[in-house]
Amino acid sequence: LYTWHIYQGRGAGWINALQKKGKDKYGMQVLLNTPAEKLIFGKDGKVAGVVAKDKDGNTLNIHAKAVIIATGGFADNPEMMKKYTRFPNTDGIAQTGKNGVGIQMAWSAGGGKEGLEVQQSYRPGPRAVSTTNHVSATAKQPHLWLTPNGERFCDETIMGDWPAAGNALERIGGQMWVVYDNKNLDSMKHDGIVQGVGVMVPIGAKLTNFEKEWPAAEQAGWAVKANTLDELAKKTGMDPAVLKASVEQYNKAAEQRHDALFAKDPQYIFPVKQGPFYAIKSVASSLGTLGGIKVNDRLQVVTDKDKAIPNLYAAGSDVGGMYGDSYDLLMAGSTIGFAVNSGRIAAESAVKDHNLGKK
Structure with a gap:
């Protein structure tokens, strides 16, 4: 873990130490x-x-x-x-x-x-939303990823492989919907998430702030809730027939424990069956050039x-x-x-x- 940037004080720890030494020993002015x-x-x-x-x-x-x-x-x-x-x-x-x-x-x-x-391709997510936001965290899980038209386009477990996730999303234009159902949401709130969002929202974190943060997310337009898939298609702009066909294929893969399209690990294929249904708009993200x-x-x-x-x-x-x-x-x-x-x-x-x- 300490080969990463999660050491004592994080970035401020060594920056403050170097500035102090520079000032005390060399008279450095910042x-x-x-x-x-x-x-x-x-x-x-x-x-x-x-x-x-x-x-x-x-x-x-x-x-x-x-x-x-x-x-x-x-x-x-x-x-x-x-x-x-x-x-x-x-x-x-x-x-x-x-x-x-x-x-x-x-x-x-x-x-x-x-x-x-x-560029440093980063895990996709809602545009300009804090990494610690619990509604945003639901989009950074290996749920069902769909193009703006409603088609599935990759093995969603690549969320943990940032460059691969970024490249996949770039190929479809840089925007997608992450879709899950109420049963998935209950699991994330009460059992915890299966994909960590860095150290800010780690694996196993229970998304207890979801309900509190949902209204602002919905009002901002990047989070959508619907009682039926037809309603979800209408609210997101996805083609209803394409959306329902993608969900049907995904649920079949979950039932058979085999993903014929992208060979996704079956333990991460969570069926989308129980309304209400949720869709989170995610975009290609970068940590910089x-x-x-x-x-x-x-x-x-x-x-x-x-x-x-x-x-x-x-x-x-x-x-x-x-x-x-x-x-x-x-x-x-x-x-x-x-x-x-x-x-x-x-x-x-x-x-x-x-x-x-x-x-």
């Missing part, structure tokens, strides 16, 4: 609410600092011997997402402010491009021809080359592991190159 906007170049054409703007709109010219770019990617930049990623309309989870400015700063210095197409800037093994920003750009380094999700075409869930925690260690290596390289680190 400027909050002061995003950098562009690089400063010296008379020799080399990177010499950044131009930033504080919360009051004041422009700050911050001169430095070295600049390390670590701004978290570009998932909050619609133009870059549309230009560089294969599925730009994902629901970005916790991506506010990650607008790609750091990546563009590196490119302005001649930095090469790498890994721009890579994972590329943009080309670097070398010292985390120096390099050109497309691998020539190091003096005084400029990059780390974390701004850096390309760590992944192939998608996030690798088989190595849980790899993104934060790379962020921490690439930041460390970039800082060590800057210290060595410029004799930094003395108070």
